[in-house]
Amino acid sequence: MMDYQLNEQQIMIRDLCRQIAQEKIAPLAAEYDKTEEFPWPIVKALAQADIFGVSIPEEYGGLGGGVLETCIATEELSKACGGITLCFAASYLGLDPILLFGNEEQKKKYLPDLAAGKKLAAFAITEPAAGSDASGIQTTAKKKGEHYVLNGTKHFITNGGEADTYVVIAMSDKTKGARGATAFILEKGMKGFTFGKKEDKLGIRASSTRELIFTDCECPKENILSKEGMGFIITMKTFDVSRPGVASQALGIAAGALEAATKYSRERIQFGKPISSFQGIQWMLADMATEVEAARALIYATARMIDAGVKSVSKESAMAKLFASDTAMKVTTDAVQIFGGYGYMKEYPAEKRMRDAKITQIYEGTNQIQRNIIALQLIKEMAK
Amino acid sequence: MNNILVCIKQVPDTSDVKINPETNTLIREGVKSIINPFDMYAIEEAIRLKEKFGVKAVALTMGPPQAEAALKEAISMGIDEAYLVSDRAFAGSDTLATSYTIAKAIKKIGEFSVIFCGKQASDGDTAQVGPGISTHLDIPQVTNVKKIEEINTTTARVERMTEEGFEILEIPLPCLFTVVKEINEPRLPSLKGIMRSKNAKIQLLNAAKLDIEEDRLGLKGSPTLVSKIFSPQRRKSGEIFTCAAEEAVEKLVNALKNYIH
Numbered sequence: 001m002m003d004y005q006l007n008e009q010q011i012m013i014r015d016l017c018r019q020i021a022q023e024k025i026a027p028l029a030a031e032y033d034k035t036e037e038f039p040w041p042i043v044k045a046l047a048q049a050d051i052f053g054v055s056i057p058e059e060y061g062g063l064g065g066g067v068l069e070t071c072i073a074t075e076e077l078s079k080a081c082g083g084i085t086l087c088f089a090a091s092y093l094g095l096d097p098i099l100l101f102g103n104e105e106q107k108k109k110y111l112p113d114l115a116a117g118k119k120l121a122a123f124a125i126t127e128p129a130a131g132s133d134a135s136g137i138q139t140t141a142k143k144k145g146e147h148y149v150l151n152g153t154k155h156f157i158t159n160g161g162e163a164d165t166y167v168v169i170a171m172s173d174k175t176k177g178a179r180g181a182t183a184f185i186l187e188k189g190m191k192g193f194t195f196g197k198k199e200d201k202l203g204i205r206a207s208s209t210r211e212l213i214f215t216d217c218e219c220p221k222e223n224i225l226s227k228e229g230m231g232f233i234i235t236m237k238t239f240d241v242s243r244p245g246v247a248s249q250a251l252g253i254a255a256g257a258l259e260a261a262t263k264y265s266r267e268r269i270q271f272g273k274p275i276s277s278f279q280g281i282q283w284m285l286a287d288m289a290t291e292v293e294a295a296r297a298l299i300y301a302t303a304r305m306i307d308a309g310v311k312s313v314s315k316e317s318a319m320a321k322l323f324a325s326d327t328a329m330k331v332t333t334d335a336v337q338i339f340g341g342y343g344y345m346k347e348y349p350a351e352k353r354m355r356d357a358k359i360t361q362i363y364e365g366t367n368q369i370q371r372n373i374i375a376l377q378l379i380k381e382m383a384k
Numbered sequence: 385m386n387n388i389l390v391c392i393k394q395v396p397d398t399s400d401v402k403i404n405p406e407t408n409t410l411i412r413e414g415v416k417s418i419i420n421p422f423d424m425y426a427i428e429e430a431i432r433l434k435e436k437f438g439v440k441a442v443a444l445t446m447g448p449p450q451a452e453a454a455l456k457e458a459i460s461m462g463i464d465e466a467y468l469v470s471d472r473a474f475a476g477s478d479t480l481a482t483s484y485t486i487a488k489a490i491k492k493i494g495e496f497s498v499i500f501c502g503k504q505a506s507d508g509d510t511a512q513v514g515p516g517i518s519t520h521l522d523i524p525q526v527t528n529v530k531k532i533e534e535i536n537t538t539t540a541r542v543e544r545m546t547e548e549g550f551e552i553l554e555i556p557l558p559c560l561f562t563v564v565k566e567i568n569e570p571r572l573p574s575l576k577g578i579m580r581s582k583n584a585k586i587q588l589l590n591a592a593k594l595d596i597e598e599d600r601l602g603l604k605g606s607p608t609l610v611s612k613i614f615s616p617q618r619r620k621s622g623e624i625f626t627c628a629a630e631e632a633v634e635k636l637v638n639a640l641k642n643y644i645h
Contacts (some may be wrong), residue, residue, distance in 0.1 A: 012578055020572060050575035063575055 017076035029081035032206035039084045047117025060111035066307035071248040078252025082356035083206035090158035094121025097167045097238045101226040122159035125169040141170040150214040160210030161195040164188045169231045181231030185223040192217030203355030243317040247299045247324035250360035254328040257335035257353045258288045288331045295324040315377035322370040325360035332357040385537045387440040389496040390430040392423040394454040395507045419454045422502025424570040425563045431462040440464040459581035460573035471590040476603035483516025488594045499560040518560035530566040
């Protein structure tokens with residue numbers, strides 16, 4: 001790995017997360033992949049180690065890090081299992097809008113428990129008819145006195161059912177299109193807020209992906225993030241800071257696959273010598289390693305840019321997510337190839353990484369949407 | 385409830401320790417040092433009692449100055465205070481001198497309701513220092529504790545592992561427990577714990593600070609004589625007869641006969 005000039009605290013986060021990944025996550029990854037149970041014992045271990053607080057300001061009980069710290073933790077944990085890591089990474093997706101747009105009261109109310117890992121968060125925008133096209137949101141929020149009444153269904157929600165704190169995007173004024181969307185903080189247990197179908201997925205099976213159902217769910221008006229009509233902007237700004245996290249999940253999965261494939265190539269004997277001595281395998285490993293390092297460099301640079309306070313980061317953030325997830329898909333596929341027949345078997349972890357990698361090209365904006373964002377910004381910059 | 389104490393030891397991180405055949409001592413060069421694995425369970429149990437009763441968990445180790453690293457690691461897991469018992473005069477202590485010195489150090493630090501030790505250290509494997517400390521302190525002890533069933537400010541009920549199963553014992557506090565790995569799953573350090581451990585001041589207790597008899601320290605106070613240390617020869621694995629039962633029995637009987645003769 002290249003030297004990224006990490007500071008003492010970042011190195012500490014990296015080393016501790018590496019230890020957790022090796023000692024607590026790796027031994028259980030295959031089991032959780034099989035059973036699809038939510039990894040609460042690992043949530044507890046991460047909480048005890050203060051990992052949930054890495055990027056939450058100290059005044060709310062965190063360690064005061066930024067996006068880079070979330071990325072470092074996500075990468076290390078994902079080396080052992082990209083699915084289990086989501087309990088952490090998706091909680092940050094859920095709490096990022098509160099960090100970015102919450103008022104002091106909301107931050108004081110929600111962040112300390114999330115920093116301590118006592119509670120998990122989730123973010124909910126996707127609906128059956130609204131994926132990449134957020135303007136298709138059907139969930140409504142009607143004002144009624146001191147409350148908003150929510151009706152509708154969100155689906156494919158990561159940490160759904162397991163999280164306590166949800167940021168939900170609903171239409172408070174349908175006539176305004178995207179400008180009519182509002183972000184609400186909802187709590188598990190609120191009247192009219194229930195959970196529906198749990199998805200059976202190709203990969204990241206240790207992560208809960210579930211429906212949220214709102215039936216005349218009353219949300220107090222002080223639970224609005226920012227103000228009415230800001231839902232779409234909050235979503236876009238949240239994705240700007242969360243996409244390097246998805247990229248880090250992809251990076252971790254890829255780096256884990258690269259390490260396993262390199263190790264295996266030195267052990268596997270064919271034609272009387274380790275397959276690592278064949279140029280065909282060497283070149284594959286060389287390409288994989290180069291792409292993994294390039295993804296890491298892009299992610300770290302983007303995270304540092306965000307942490308330095310640069311305002312316009314959509315393009316770089318999209319680039320990091322696009323490149324790292326495409327890299328993860330390619331590297332994990334090549335890792336299966338290097339493992340040969342064994343790579344295809346469920347008894348070995350190579351195929352799981354390939355299944356886990358695929359989602360990173362799809363969620364938090366498909367890679368086609370990422371390219372749209374990049375191109376739009378590119379053209380805008382040229383037109384200035 | 386008084387505070388909780390845990391006694392730990394820094395040991396070489398290897399199951400395959402090399403021994404210098406001339407001096408009969410461990411070759412420590414180039415070997416990473418860790419907290420004795422059994423002591424990790426003792427640390428975890430001490431932290432759990434601390435959390436339960438709202439008291440402090442204190443760690444103590446006797447060893448060379450570099451054993452401070454073991455105490456810092458214990459702090460990163462949640463130990464509040466740490467003491468290093470260290471002096472050239474302690475060098476060469478056997479289990480008798482070690483437990484005497486540690487007992488004196490404990491008396492110096494203060495009163496503890498429970499003292500935890502790992503059941504034995506992975507380098508010496510004697511399992512004598514824990515019981516020795518309790519004897520010198522004149523407090524009751526239970527060795528090989530696998531579960532604390534109940535504990536209040538005056539008594540504890542614990543399960544003690546034996547070769548056949550386990551015993552349930554009730555014991556008044558203050559007391560000393562040596563613990564086995566079945567008792568818990570040690571936690572990892574926390575980020576805040578690591579930061580605290582970096583700034584933590586480890587308190588040094590040397591011979592001058594302890595009220596001790598010099599004759600009972602170090603080599604002078606150690607009646608144990610090590611005549612030889614060696615790695616036992618690897619035992620051959622057993623033979624398995626996979627043929628039909630009747631034939632297998634016959635082969636087995638013959639093999640046993642040959643073994644006896």
